[in-house]
Amino acid sequence: MVSETGAKVIAIANQKGGVGKTTTAINLATAMAAVGKHVLIIDLDPQGNASTGFGIDRENRQVTSYDVVLGAAPADEAIVETNIPSVELIASTIDLSGVDLELADMPQRNFRLQRALANGHLRGSYDYILIDCPPSLSLLTVNALVASDQVLVPLQCEFFALEGLSLLLQTIEQVRSSLNPTLEINGIVLTMYDGRNNLSAQVAEDVRNFLGDKVYNTVIPRNVRVSEAPSHGVPALIYDHRCAGSQAYIDFARELLGRDSALAAE
Numbered sequence: 001m002v003s004e005t006g007a008k009v010i011a012i013a014n015q016k017g018g019v020g021k022t023t024t025a026i027n028l029a030t031a032m033a034a035v036g037k038h039v040l041i042i043d044l045d046p047q048g049n050a051s052t053g054f055g056i057d058r059e060n061r062q063v064t065s066y067d068v069v070l071g072a073a074p075a076d077e078a079i080v081e082t083n084i085p086s087v088e089l090i091a092s093t094i095d096l097s098g099v100d101l102e103l104a105d106m107p108q109r110n111f112r113l114q115r116a117l118a119n120g121h122l123r124g125s126y127d128y129i130l131i132d133c134p135p136s137l138s139l140l141t142v143n144a145l146v147a148s149d150q151v152l153v154p155l156q157c158e159f160f161a162l163e164g165l166s167l168l169l170q171t172i173e174q175v176r177s178s179l180n181p182t183l184e185i186n187g188i189v190l191t192m193y194d195g196r197n198n199l200s201a202q203v204a205e206d207v208r209n210f211l212g213d214k215v216y217n218t219v220i221p222r223n224v225r226v227s228e229a230p231s232h233g234v235p236a237l238i239y240d241h242r243c244a245g246s247q248a249y250i251d252f253a254r255e256l257l258g259r260d261s262a263l264a265a266e
């Protein structure tokens, strides 16, 4: 069941590496698919962790997000199936690491991904398009923010988390004022939360005081099963759907979809 207005495009962004962007993209998509949504993930990180996390091998990375961003191939030619029904993916390879330099001199360099997604029936074919951003505020991330309706920020509850967040919020504001006026913040999801650690609790409280109800109630705990899943090429939700991390991602997806349908009904 695909919405009539077409997919909502959500960039999953934080310039810090290792905060749970890719894990969130993979498991949110899987949980959405489990309740009947059709989801496309665009792997926009040269490290290709989202592609690997779904077990996409080399042969299935012939046409990638690199070609899509540079306009060398239409987006629908880059789409591959994953091991989860109703989740499809545009893979990335290490080629993408040079793309910032290649884009620098190109016309409309901030709008490449937006244009690629506007072509054809792509948005009409999905309920959600999730963009897994690289760990930087590079041209690639700007392209993702320009192509998106919303940005979802995974935040690890650690020292300096708020400083990094302010920088990201400034960037989002800049993109909104000059390149994509309708960009919204979908929300902040706290990841790798360690309830035994006082710092985690303190940072979580600070973030909630700072951003109020933009912060999801669901918190993703640190969970070893979640970290084991990628080496098996499947989402944590498939690797061990009962573990606390998977259950949290199910709750998170439910909360996100619930907020979305509440907004749609307004």
Ligand code: ADP
Binding pocket: 016, 017, 018, 019, 020, 021, 022, 023, 024, 049, 135, 191, 192, 193, 220, 221, 222, 223, 224, 226, 227, 228, 230, 245
């Ligand atoms: P990013 O995409 O922001 O760089 P990842 O999603 O790749 O972050 O996560 C970084 C590392 O932490 C990965 O090895 C991942 O498996 C692990 N990880 C992510 N979320 C959790 C979690 N809730 N519990 C334990 N390990 C996690």
Ligand code: MG
Binding pocket: 021, 022, 023, 045, 049, 050, 132, 133
């Ligand atoms: Mg990642």
